[in-house]
Amino acid sequence: MGPAWLWLLGTGALACVHCQHFSEHGDKRLEVPRGPSGPLSEPVPAYQTITPTITNFGLRLYKQLAAESPGNIFFSPVSISTTLALLSLGTQANTSTQVLEGLGFNLTETPEADLHRGFQSLLHSLGLPSPKLELKLGTSLFLDKQLKPQQRFLDSAKELYSAYAFLANFSDSTAMGKELNEYVRKQTYGLVSNSLQAFSQDTLVALLNFIFFKAKWKHPFHRYQTQKWERFFVDARTALRVPMMHQKEMHRFLYDQELACTVLQLKYSGNAWALLILPDPGKMAQVEAALRPETLRKWDQLLLPSLLDLHLPMFSVSGTYALEEVLSRMGLTDIFSLEEDFSAITGLLNYTASRVSHKAVVDMSEKGTQAGAASSLLLQPQAPAASATAAGTGPHAHFNRPFLLLLWHVTTESLLFLGKVINPVAG
Structure with missing residues (x-):
């Protein structure tokens, strides 16, 4: 008999029995001090207990992926962190603590129940209807x-x-695998396909999640200003011909002299914006090393409206990852241990995590951006450990070399997607 698999995809998972029951609408808020005539301040949304940590986790994971791959990078920190946090609810107490601390949470400052309440609030808030943002x-x-x-x-x-x-x-x-892949493909409107790894007839559980993002630019690019074939310098020796969008428009913009990079915020017409970071030639590694929450906060404070002469390539890139080794290096080791117990999820003993996978896709064009992702975590029967294998009227921003891309949800301050565009036409 082949291995029996448990698939956990994306931001859904099962909650543990010791968690509190929360409000029907999933937007329970943290308690705040009260004075004689009422609250001393506005209630703080529960998601604010977790979104800074998700951002930090995404930046740390990015650095791990960048150290391994010289090509395009794209993934969803919200999807991966939520998958792992939810998996922690079906693990032993020690493993649950390790997973949450591996994600970056301080359980001394924030009780575990509050963290899960924060994820519930975040998923509810992200799912609320928003004008002009899907x-x-x-x-x-x-x-x-x-x-x-x-x-x-x-x-x-x-x-x-x-x-x-x-x-x-x-x-x-075979038939079930096709059906589940088709489910994810349809829910992401064809953007994310073949996100599930092959599994055997002994598959026991499939938990499928999707995240899909689509937004139009607040200041769209005009198609007639797009140059069909401009050079994009992948590196000092390689140049590609790519379609390059162009506009002269007001955007929040800065040049960071210390890090030698251009930082640009592009607003969508809905409740989101994109942050694009263009290192000077030869300075990508320097900028990547400086990617921390405090760097993002500094940039946000210094960005000023400028009439910008902007050149930006149209692109479609994706990322597909097996994350088990990366996560182990980040401190999440027990979920891959032979001693772990996932019986709360399967109802069976002797299962251990074997594969953590993620796939994400982004398309950027004159009208706007669409992106989607799916994450997966597989469990299989325990087995003996195997050996490891190892020029205009304002500033000029010409994105004709590798740059970083961050997609943000404004209200929750959530880092939905993060990546690096090395080759705009690699797919």
Whole structure:
């Protein structure tokens, strides 16, 4: 018999039995001090307890991926961090602590229950309708009929993450794999395809999540100003011909002399914006090393409106990753241990995490941007450990060499996507 798999994709997961029950609408807020006549200040949304940490986790993960890959990078920090945080709810206490601390959370300052309440609030807030911004998240849990997960676990999944459970027949693994991949593809409007790794007829659980982002520019580029073939310098010796958009428009902009990079904020017409960072030639590694939350805060304070002569390539890039080794280096080791117990999820003993995967795609054009992602975490029967294998009227910004891209949700201050464009036409 081949291995039996448990798939956990994206931002959905099952909640542990010791977590509190939260409000029906998933937007419970933190308690604030009260004076004689009422609150001393406005309530703080629960998601604010986690979004700075998610940003920091995304920047740390980016550095790990950049050290391994010389090519394009693109992923969703929200998707990956939420997947791991939710997985922690089905683990032993020590492993749960390790996962959350590996993500960067301080459990001494913020109790675990508050962190999960923050994720619930974040998912609810991201899912609220927003004019001119399409941001869609969802989770579905497919269970083989032989499983007996804890009912409290399933109830919490529905309550906290709106994750509905469905019976599935995994005996025909080929047909089921196609069906689940098609589900993710449809939910991301064709943007994310073939996100699931192949699995055998012994698959037991599939928890599928998607995140989809689509927004139009506040100041769209005019198609007639796009040059069909301009040079983009992948490196000092390689130049590509790419379609280059052009506009002269007011944008928040700065040049960081210390880090030798141009920083540009492009607003969408909805509740989001993009941050593009263009290092000077030869300075990419220097800028990457400085990627920290305090650097982003500094840039945000210094960005000033400028009439900018902007050249930006149209591009479509993607990233596909196996993250188990990277996450182990970041401190998340116990979920891959033979001693871990996931019986709260499977109803069976002797399962351990074997694969953490992620796929994300982004398209940027004259009208705007669309991006999507899916994350996966696989569990399989425990086995002996294997050996490891190792010129205008204002400033000029010409994005004709590798640059960084961050996509933000404004209200929640969430880093939805993060990446690096090395080759705009690599796909």
